[in-house]
Amino acid sequence: MQLTASAHVDTFCRDNLPPQDAWPEFLFDLPELHYPERLNCGTELLDTPASRLGPDRHCLLSPGTDPWTYGDLLARANQVARVLVEELGVVPGNRVLLRGPNNPWLVACWFGVLKAGGVVVTTMALLRRGELSTVHEIARIDVALCDHRFTDDLRAADLSGAPIVEYGGVDPADLVGRCTSYDGIFEDVDTAADDVALLAFTSGTTGRPKATMHFHRDVLANADTFSRHVLRPTADDVFTGTPPLAFTFGLGGLVVFPLRVGAATLLIEKATPGELASLIESNVVTICFTAPTAYRAMLSGDHARRLRSLRRAVSAGEHLPSSTWQQFRDATGVSIIDGIGSTEMLHIFIASADDDIRPGSTGRPVPGFVAAVVDREGVALPAGEVGRLAVMGPTGC
Incomplete structure (x- = not known):
């Protein structure tokens, strides 16, 4: 190239x-x-x-500040x-x-x-x-x-x-x-x-x-693939989450994706799961990015009732157990989007949303990416075989 x-x-x-x-x-x-x-x-x-x-138009929200x-x-x-x-x-x-x-x-x-x-x-x-x-x-x-x-x-x-x-x-x-x-x-x-x-x-x-x-094109490409085709935000959404912006999961979910569509984002320096739930409620947050452990913790006590404004929840960084997915869905009505991403690819390249979600399974290649499980020589393996995940798309290094 x-x-x-x-x-x-x-x-x-x-x-x-x-x-x-x-x-x-x-x-x-x-x-x-x-x-x-x-x-x-x-x-x-x-x-x-x-x-x-x-x-x-509101862009950046932060607790305790204008x-x-x-x-x-x-x-x-x-x-x-x-x-x-x-x-x-x-x-x-x-x-x-x-x-x-x-x-x-x-x-x-x-x-x-x-x-x-x-x-x-x-x-x-x-x-x-x-x-x-x-x-x-x-x-x-x-x-x-x-x-x-x-x-x-x-x-x-x-x-x-x-x-x-x-x-x-x-x-x-x-x-x-x-x-x-x-x-x-x-x-x-x-x-x-x-x-x-x-x-x-x-x-x-x-x-x-x-x-x-x-x-520069890579930064936009993740918004124009995962965010556009799987997350599907609008300018009326309010994002929040716990990953730091140095973690590309946080950079995408809290800066790149919301600003790409003209939405607002609530930036939180530090919060317990209970505090996160309260901030979601008080700021009418609609899209949340965090890890499975935080989603599990927000189901305890009376925290779940504070999540009524959510319409999207995205999980990455560790495996999302099907039990956590089901419990969160039962408590909030929201189906957590589980994703595979990496620093080398910048953000999520495999995920599913809505009716495509199969609890316990990560999902399909995001539009714009293709993926296959291959052996050590790079030959695609039959379904059910264990191998290496090969991915191709608009990003990667």
Whole structure:
């Protein structure tokens, strides 16, 4: 596959792509996956719905704070981009590390990096000094934006002198304060659809964590496959969930999927299952992303009655037992959508919804993907045989 002309001045990501003969085969057989050569996913996910639906539409909700509209997020993301470019010297292709819990400013930083043509490296807030040093060793971080409550381990990590800018605090040098010096206007970098937009790190269960490289088109492709064809959200939905945005399950379910359709999302920094149920009730949440353990816990006590607004529930990260599925369905009337996804594929590529769901079974390949169980030589096995799962679609690395 021939790469298009990159907007990246810093060519680190292009230089470190695997050789072409090691790339996966891609599949773009759906018309909605035919993206233009020039594409900035930040523009498509934020500027486009703000223009189409109006800047006053609610976008980001967060307990204890005023809601952000699409106009609010757009202005703040543009301000972040200006700070990155005009004060911190970020050029297209630089890697920018983000660290913090799920809240509106983390999302503003995520979009600001993309708009500036940078490559987002969102990290789990629980990572410690050594783990953060490993992230830098692999990704060669140029700048870090960090929630002011989570700076200690980051400052102790070896970032080779990369500047660390805090946000959400009271320091005059805080990113939020810096943003007030700029208007909310920024001309987004005209990235290529196949420029790297983000580096997502694997959990390291098989050893040293690995950085998976995902293009701007990949970010949209997961919204235009699983979300569009299985989840089927509308602009009137309100999303929420517990996975951190550094986990691509959370990034898709709490940012990419809702903003792709102009919906709102409730960002929760930390919540017990009971608190999650209460927030679902008080914010009239309609779509939830979390793990089977949380769905089971929300069935205890009187929590189930707080879930009446839900119309969709998505589970991933561990096996969903058929008993949990049935108990949740009996208590709420909602059929949990179980999915298989991976960091390497960015999000869910096998799932079923509604009448296609078979409790205890994950489902079918999402439209846009094909899958087969194969042997070690890659030959498809008969039904019922144990083998390796081979997947092909618009994403993969």
